[in-house]
Amino acid sequence: MLSIGGITPFTTIDYPGKLAAVLFCQGCPWRCEYCHNKHLLEMKQPVVHSWEDIIYFLEKRRGLLEAVVFSGGEPTMQQGLPDALVFVKGMGFLTGLHTGGAYPDLLIDCLPYLDWVGMDIKAPFELYERITRVSGSAKTAHKSAELLIQSNVPHQFRTTVDPFLLEDGRLQIMIELVQGWGEELILQEIRRI
Numbered sequence: 591m592l593s594i595g596g597i598t599p600f601t602t603i604d605y606p607g608k609l610a611a612v613l614f615c616q617g618c619p620w621r622c623e624y625c626h627n628k629h630l631l632e633m634k635q636p637v638v639h640s641w642e643d644i645i646y647f648l649e650k651r652r653g654l655l656e657a658v659v660f661s662g663g664e665p666t667m668q669q670g671l672p673d674a675l676v677f678v679k680g681m682g683f684l685t686g687l688h689t690g691g692a693y694p695d696l697l698i699d700c701l702p703y704l705d706w707v708g709m710d711i712k713a714p715f716e717l718y719e720r721i722t723r724v725s726g727s728a729k730t731a732h733k734s735a736e737l738l739i740q741s742n743v744p745h746q747f748r749t750t751v752d753p754f755l756l757e758d759g760r761l762q763i764m765i766e767l768v769q770g771w772g773e774e775l776i777l778q779e780i781r782r783i
């Protein structure tokens with residue numbers, strides 16, 4: 591159903607206020623320099639965790655975990671995500687999504703089955719391609735943000751504060767952009783490995 595490149599079996603920080611497992615989905619169309627999940631970027635990798643293994647893992651954690659978060663990589667790169675969300679909800683878990691918003695068309699299909707979304711805002715939109723190194727990324731991310739704002743799915747807009755964003759008032763531009771949407775930009779520290 592989905593290509594999963596890694597699992598965090600238990601976390602308290604990836605779904606607000608809930609005990610969750612994180613499934614790291616294989617594949618991402620963007621190439622951010624600071625990416626700490628580079629092993630997930632290519633879609634075609636040997637299977638690390640089969641979907642059957644994931645189901646077995648989740649079955650054993652019914653009643654222990656409250657939520658399952660689909661992270662990545664970019665989970666919306668995989669067409670099987672809506673079905674996977676339906677399946678996991680059917681097991682009784684809340685569903686969460688971490689996304690950069692690269693695929694708004696698939697996000698539309700996922701929203702009815704999501705209980706919470708954390709969307710990364712990577713830069714002021716006019717500078718997006720300097721972070722993602724992929725043309726058109728600002729347009730898709732902006733569309734995804736609009737979809738979230740218009741939805742009734744609880745969500746957060748978040749950004750990883752790297753040195754690029756601390757120059758030329760870029761972070762402040764982003765904070766004000768999200769405030770203009772009537773929301774708050776959550777700031778996260780860059781993770782070093």
Ligand code: SF4
Nearest residue numbers: 618620621622625663
């Ligand atoms: S969007 Fe996320 S997973 Fe994709 S390259 Fe950027 S940091 Fe890595």
